Amino acid sequence: MSRFAASSPLVRKLSAVADLSNDEVARLEDLHRHPRTLPPGSELVAEGDRHEASMIVVEGWAYRYKVLSNGRQQVINFLLPGDIVGPFASVIDVADHSVAAITSLRIATFEPASILELFATCPRIGVLYGWAVGRDEAILSEQVVRVGRRSAFERTAHLLLELLRRLQHVNAAGVQSFELPLTQDLLADALGLSTVHVNRTLRRLRDEGLLVLSRGWVRIPDIERLQQAAEFTPDYLEQDSLPEETQAELDKL
Amino acid sequence: MSRFAASSPLVRKLSAVADLSNDEVARLEDLHRHPRTLPPGSELVAEGDRHEASMIVVEGWAYRYKVLSNGRQQVINFLLPGDIVGPFASVIDVADHSVAAITSLRIATFEPASILELFATCPRIGVLYGWAVGRDEAILSEQVVRVGRRSAFERTAHLLLELLRRLQHVNAAGVQSFELPLTQDLLADALGLSTVHVNRTLRRLRDEGLLVLSRGWVRIPDIERLQQAAEFTPDYLEQDSLPEETQAELDKL
DNA sequence: CGCTAGGTTGAATACGCTCAAAGATCGTGG
DNA sequence: CCACGATCTTTGAGCGTATTCAACCTAGCG
Structure with a gap:
């Protein structure tokens, strides 16, 4: 367990990439003043809103999406604890x-x-902020590939594996399982599939023993096997330190 | 024409959002030392490469992509003049x-x-850098929606409209037309379609008089009409100034 | 002139969609 | 505590969009 197990998920996420000083942790925690709790379904941002502030998810799930005509809707990505909503x-x-x-x-x-101010006075945190932004961009890129070139079967499995991994990084999932608060409707909008087809795909994943679903929980009994089936490689989610060169640059400041 | 018509496309792009001082322009141009010219087909970055540097496209087109098994490939996005490759x-x-x-x-x-250094010593440029990153993220998001929830017809039209607009922002396109250096293969990989279907879709767009294609050039005779057909709204590409609040913050520094 | 990369077209197939109806599940109020 | 309604899930049948396979055409280039 990390020494920051009790702190905010953002700190947990970032401290996997770089050792944070007490001061740095304090600065990050500072961003967490003004917390609110919102009920399920609340709109945090509506398309067309002007000049939104940035936010950090502390607990729970949200999603970014766009609405098209005749009721079509696409989930761009899911926002989990530790995620920054609209970093810029x-x-x-x-x-x-x-x-x-x-x-x-x-x-x-x-x-x-x-x-x-943070960028100006604490370059290390600026760099980590940049890292978080870069990682989110990697997640978005993978979403493009998933939706663009993977079969429904691969797509579904791939997303679930990504969610597991992301939740694990903020201590919000077990080794094999996590709470999945998504309806099949929402899953469908994330995967670019119809609800019906998501249902059939999940059933197939269960039938093949790759997934166990019960009352809002997912368990992946054999992660290795599901990764193979989904052609999932977690590289884009994993990084355990800053590149040496960047470290060196930082030390000079 | 902008007073920076002759300068780098990045400066052209950013000066649409904020008036740049001569010093700021100089700092941005500074990022353009160490230019190279690469032949078509060159790999700038290969998956698995370690610690890449950031780059700015000055002229020409590139693309970010991922390769899957059995030859599948997905273009994540296209990189046009003025685009920053891997901002972090x-x-x-x-x-x-x-x-x-x-x-x-x-x-x-x-x-x-x-x-x-730029972030530390010139917050205005830091902010504009953030804006560029945010805009790229908006483009990526739109790519997710396009591939996830639009028909082949809409998808194709939508991408072409986006490219036109983006090129116009860096003075690399006319009012209705631009040079499109893409094979139908590459277009297919960007749209998550098969080459054959891209071909048929382009033909339909031509048959309906929405597109004129000839020898690597596209002309969109009636932009309004194509936008309607594609459900294209250019908001995500347009911004003519920084939000007032941000301006105010900047003036304080 | 012939090669090669890219574009075009047709026919058969398949993956995922739509429509429709029936089953679960859960919260709520009687 | 049970009944009801609402939301979500499941399953079937038929359809349609986009795919695959294959062949042929075209343009540019050595």
Whole structure:
């Protein structure tokens, strides 16, 4: 267990990449003043909103999505504890997507100024912020590949494996299992499939013993096997340290 | 025409969002030392590469992509003049995707240290860098929606409209037309379709008078009409100034 | 002139969608 | 505590969009 097991998920996530000083942890925790708790279904951001602030998910799930005509909807990605919502929101003047809470959601809003200040006064945290942004971009990229070039079967398995891994990074999942607060409707919108087909695909995954689903929980009995089936490689989610060169740059400052 | 018509496409792009001082322009141009020219097909980044530097596309097209088994391939996005390749590359230690040149490519590599320094000494540029990252993220999000929830017809039209708009922002396209250096194979990999179907879809777009294609050029005779057909809204690509609040924050520094 | 990469077209197939109806599950109020 | 309604899940049948396979065409280039 990490020495930050009790602290915020963002700190847990970042301390896997770099050892944080007590001061750095304090600065990060500082971003968590102004927390709120929102009920399931709340809209945090609506497409067309102006000048949103950045937020950090502390507990619960949310999702970013866009709505199209005739009821079509696409989930862009899921926001889990430790995720930063709109890391550069303060610079964008109109939101081009919506964000809604899936579960009851604990979330902290922070001022755009905080980030500017953080970058200016604590480059290490600036770099880690950049790392978080880069990782989210990697997750989005994988979402493009998943939806663009994988079969329904692979897609579904792949997403579940990603979610497991991401939750594990913030101590929000077990070794094989996690709580999945998604309806098949929402899953379908994330996977670019119809609800019916998601249902059939999940059934097939269960029938093949790759998945155990019960009352909002998923268990993956044989992760190795599911990874193979989904062609899942977790590299894009894993990083255990900053590159040496970057470390060196930082030490000079 | 902008007063920076002659300068680098990155400056052109950013000066649409904020008026840049001469000093700021100089700092941005500074990132363009160490330019190279690469032939079409060159790999700039290969999946698995360690610790890449960030780059700026000066001229030409490139694409980010991932390769799957049995020859499947997905283009994550296209990189056009003024685009930053891996804005936080210095913090990520292993590339999870590849990048290759489509045309002959003029590209500038800059040191990770430059960015840290820029953030520290020139917050306005730091903010604009953040804006560029945020915009790229919006483009990626739209790619997810396109591939996940749009028909082949909409998808194709939508991508072409996006490319037109993005190119216009860096003075690399006319009012209705631009040079499109993509094979139908590559287009298919970007749209998550088969080559054959891309071909049929393009034909339909031509038959309906929505597109004119000839020898590597596209013309969109009636943009309004194609936007309607594709359900394209360009908001995510457009921003003409920084939000007032952010301006105010900046002035305080 | 012939090679090669890319574009075009047809026919058969398949994967995933739509429509429809029936079963679970859960929260809520009687 | 049970009944009801609402939401979510499951299953079947038929359909349609996009795929695969295969052949042929075209343009550019050595």
